[in-house]
Amino acid sequence: MWWKVEQRKPVAEIAVRVPEAQTNQAAMDAERAAKARLEEQRRSFDAQLAQEKAKTEHDKAIDAAKKVYEKWKDAVILAESTPRMSLPAQIARMQDIRREASDLKVPKCLDEAKISLLSGMDKQIKGFFYFLGNEAKVGDKLFAIEFQSSLEDIKAFLVGLGACASGIVVQP
Numbered sequence: 001m002w003w004k005v006e007q008r009k010p011v012a013e014i015a016v017r018v019p020e021a022q023t024n025q026a027a028m029d030a031e032r033a034a035k036a037r038l039e040e041q042r043r044s045f046d047a048q049l050a051q052e053k054a055k056t057e058h059d060k061a062i063d064a065a066k067k068v069y070e071k072w073k074d075a076v077i078l079a080e081s082t083p084r085m086s087l088p089a090q091i092a093r094m095q096d097i098r099r100e101a102s103d104l105k106v107p108k109c110l111d112e113a114k115i116s117l118l119s120g121m122d123k124q125i126k127g128f129f130y131f132l133g134n135e136a137k138v139g140d141k142l143f144a145i146e147f148q149s150s151l152e153d154i155k156a157f158l159v160g161l162g163a164c165a166s167g168i169v170v171q172p
Helices: 011-080 084-103 108-133 135-166
Strands: none
Touching: 011 084, 011 108, 011 135, 084 108, 108 135
């Protein structure tokens, strides 16, 4: 026939499908909500992990700066008790430690402290060179001046190191 006869479904069958569709929609909504909660938990976990990693890197950088400073202190103590003719080897060791300090990757809170440490190291090395030269006993006086000046820089480093380690921001 040229016309189409529409078959009608019984009303009971249609009535059963409407609640089934509503149930499917509710299940899909619940599944979406569960996925959203899982995604939020994942983001929270990732943020916490990143924060812990940053804290660990921060602590490692502070520990590295402390170790370099301790090596420096030991080198200075040794150089102070070294005879003048043996001093060049000690100065070379101090220069190596200074380069190591220069290469340190430090957190932002230690930037100024690192600059102070390097300045103090430079002044102490310069002082030992003056002492080594010791022309007309002027080297002894110049050494004392450089060494005294370096102590302020070293003190600034220690203050900055302590502040950074405890989370305090020190303004330059």
